[in-house]
Amino acid sequence: MVPIMADNDCRATLIEVATPLFAEKGFNGVSVREIAGLAGVNVSMISYYFGGKEGLYGAVLNEQFAVLQRVAKIAHTATDPLKKFELYVRDTVARYRRNPYLLRFYAGELTNPTPCFATIVKPAIQEVVKTLQEFFTDGLSHHQFREGLEPTDTALALAGMINFYFLLEPATGELVDHSPERDEELIRHIMDIFANGVLK
Structure with a gap:
């Protein structure tokens, strides 16, 4: 037809x-x-x-997870590891504002993976973690982060902190203001909470 x-x-x-x-x-x-x-x-x-339906679902996931490619570009827009850290936090907060369904796909694929998990979701997440590992490894080499910091655990902790904040929004709406107007304050809090645990 x-x-x-x-x-x-x-x-x-x-x-x-x-x-x-x-x-x-x-x-x-x-x-x-x-x-x-x-x-x-x-x-x-x-x-x-x-x-078919699986192909359409794959196209949807490709479009959703393509935004994660921006994380790798941060490495080329700043040389200071601390600035890369800040840009990642800012980009992630903005990402979830622009893509309100992304975290649902994250959660759905992690808890009930489809065949697209191995080909689309997992590689996209791994690239983000690898990029964050590089940020923190770079910071360690410049003596900006405390010795003994494990880059992979640190990368997962940072990503998890931001992801969980937005993932819990439906359950915490009465407890905290999740409006976009508060994003600058949120970014400052995330950086303060996280960075004070890693800075020398």
Whole structure:
């Protein structure tokens, strides 16, 4: 069947419609008929553009996790390890503001992995951890972080601190202000809490 709307428009619409559905219901909780119905296209378009539901889900994950590539670019925008640390914190907070479904995909794939975990999610996460390892190893070599600091554990602790803050937002809304207007204060607090444990 020949697509009615332009190729790029139809493909983009399917990804746009499928993203919140997959994020909220998981891969197994969404049907191709539901996606096609909300996108206003024939269900055969999912096979036409993506080869099926798994291909569409993979395209959604690729788009979501592509934002993590920005972390590696931080290494080329600053030379001071402490500045890289700050840029990572800022970029991560901004990332979750721009991509509200990303953490849902994180949590879903970590707790109930699909075949896309090994090919898309795991490599993306590993690249972030490796980049953070390099930041902290660099800081150790410049004597900016205390001796004995283990770069991998430190990288995971930093990433976990920020991720968990946003992941718990639905459960802690009555306890803390999660509004974007508070982001600068949040960034300062994260840096203070974390850096004071690693600075000499």
